[in-house]
Amino acid sequence: MSLIKDTLSRIQQSSPGEPEFYQAVEEVLESLEPLFKKEKKYSEHNIIQRIVEPERMITFRVTWIDDKGKIQVNKGYRVQFSSAIGPYKGGLRFHPSVNSGIIKFLGFEQIFKNSLTGLPIGGGKGGSDFDPKGKSDNEIMRFCQSFMTELYRHIGDTIDIPAGDIGVGGREIGYLYGQYKRLTGSYEGVLTGKKIPWGGSLARTEATGYGAVYFADSLLTSRNDQLAGKTAVVSGSGNVAIYTIKKLIEMGATPVSCSDSRGFIYHKTGINLNTLQQLKEQGKNESLEEYAKIHKDAKYTPVKDYPKGRNPVWSIKCDLAFPSATQNELNLADAKELLKNGCILVAEGANMPSTPEAVHAFLEAKILYGPGKAANAGGVATSQLEMSQNASMLQWSFEEVDGRLRNIMHNIYLSASQTAEEFGQPHNLVLGANIAGFRKVANAMIDQGAV
Known part of the structure; x- marks a missing residue:
């Protein structure tokens, strides 16, 4: 589509040296092609050139x-x-x-x-x-x-x-x-993520990780399946990864990996959450090598021993994968390895953790794939719940916030899934999430005029 090519060319010229930004824009615009063909008003109001x-x-x-x-x-x-x-x-x-x-x-x-x-x-x-x-x-x-x-x-x-x-x-x-x-x-x-005694929200720390698991649960439920009994690989060891691991354990799955910038842990019998939190929470950032010293049946692999261009986390045999570290951490070779090993679901806890080639491989294989803008929206959703509590000078219970979060994540799944169905690609939640998210913003822009 010439509009997409022209837009990418223009932003590359006006904003040189920003490859991650170009990647994000291209991924969204390609998904929007069916919408542009169906509804001409977005082109007529120049929404694409404005929104980028x-x-x-x-x-x-x-x-x-x-x-x-x-x-x-x-x-x-x-x-x-x-x-x-x-x-x-x-x-x-x-x-x-x-x-x-x-x-x-x-x-x-x-x-x-x-x-x-x-x-x-x-x-x-x-x-x-x-x-x-x-x-x-x-x-x-x-x-x-x-x-x-x-x-x-x-x-x-x-x-x-x-x-x-x-x-x-x-x-x-x-x-x-x-x-x-x-x-x-x-x-x-004016800031969210505050500590509880001075305006913070219960469940905010856990929200992105919990939300990714709730989204995965909705994906599996759509195929009459469940998290219980599944083996999961998780990358990262910050809040997102830690609380993804915690919620997976609570819902009956077995997370077997975590990682940081120095290396990764594979613990076949399941990550010990208490040990991981002792090493990584409350401002600590101890090496995961210490985890393997505590749990002798766990294997630690330092970054220097990684195969070139690969993250060994994605070579572990699993049912579910939760990339929860950083952008572009999962490439095509990693995706092929996950698929070869029988992975049936990928839910992104990080922002844009899969390269475009990896995403294409997941969509081609028609596995359950939750893109980051949908699967990891739990953090910002709970941030808005914190804003609501601050505005009303109230503090809700953990259970109330968690219940609202779970409902929001299921509704995000429904919105992306129903939109994907509308455009004839029911397995493609990248398309569904991008169109659903874009359409709401674009319609508001049209309603508000040239602003």
């Missing part, structure tokens, strides 16, 4: 002082991509890999993910190339205070509500929120 350009891209310098008294410099970002259906909403990522292309890819995906939740939230994302690993609490605090000193003028509880992401947990949110209050004198729900 952020409403606002903010870039700023972050200077902070380390424990030796030396001034350090990092780069900060906030992309406010779309406010058609609500205030901008999306996490902050602190990681050395962060650049404008990563932030724009994440923000673009967030538009449709947030739309799919059915909640009134637009798409945004932000972060910095700052690395919290190896930094003291005081260094992290000083960085967060400097970061918020710039960011605060661009956000607000009805404007833009950031949350956490990779490298930004409860500790970082606390430092960011404290600085926001100091600068504005306002105690408002």
Whole structure:
């Protein structure tokens, strides 16, 4: 379709050196072709050219002082991509890999993910190339205070509500929120992912991982199957992976792997959740090598021993796969290995963890495949539930939030599935999720005029 080619060419020219962003845009636009053919109004209102350009891209310098008294410099970002259906909403990522292309890819995906939740939230994302690993609490605090000193003028509880992401947990949110209050004198729900005593929501920490499992449960139920008795492989060892593992165990499955940037664990009898949490939670980031020292029947493989271009997590025989670490972590060779070993379901806990070639392989095989913008929407959905609690000065029980989350994830599955059926591709939830998410935002843009 010439519109897609022209759009990709234009953004590559206007935004050079942003491959992840191009990948995200191409994947969405290709899925939308059947919609463009069916409904001409989106072309007539120039929606595509409008939606691929952020409403606002903010870039700023972050200077902070380390424990030796030396001034350090990092780069900060906030992309406010779309406010058609609500205030901008999306996490902050602190990681050395962060650049404008990563932030724009994440923000673009967030538009449709947030739309799919059915909640009134637009798409945004932000972060910095700052690395919290190896930094003291005081260094992290000083960085967060400097970061918020710039960011605060661009956000607000009805404007833009950031949350956490990779490298930004409860500790970082606390430092960011404290600085926001100091600068504005306002105690408002301008950040989500807060700790419980000062405005946080129960079940928020667990939400993305739990949500991915609830989505997988809906997928399996559609084929009269269930999670109980299944073997699952999980990548990552942050919040998403940990709570994916926890919920899988609770629902009768056996998760047998986890990983970090240094290596991965294979534990055939099942990952020990307590050990994993002891190594990775409460600001800790101990190597998974320690896990294998505690559990002698587990095998640890360091990154240096990985086959070139491969992640061995995806070579483990399994029924279910939950890529929950980072973008493009699962390639075509990995996908072929999963399929060869009998994997029947892939639910993405991370953002765009599968390469386009891997996604194509899953769709060709017609396995149950939950793309990230649908399967990992539980985190942002619960963030919006936190916003609702803050606005009403209430705190709901864990059970109430968890029940709402499970209902939202099932409704996301239904929306993506029914839309895929509408366009004659019932197995293709990539198409279903993209069209369902896009259509809601695009219709709002048309209703609101040329804004």
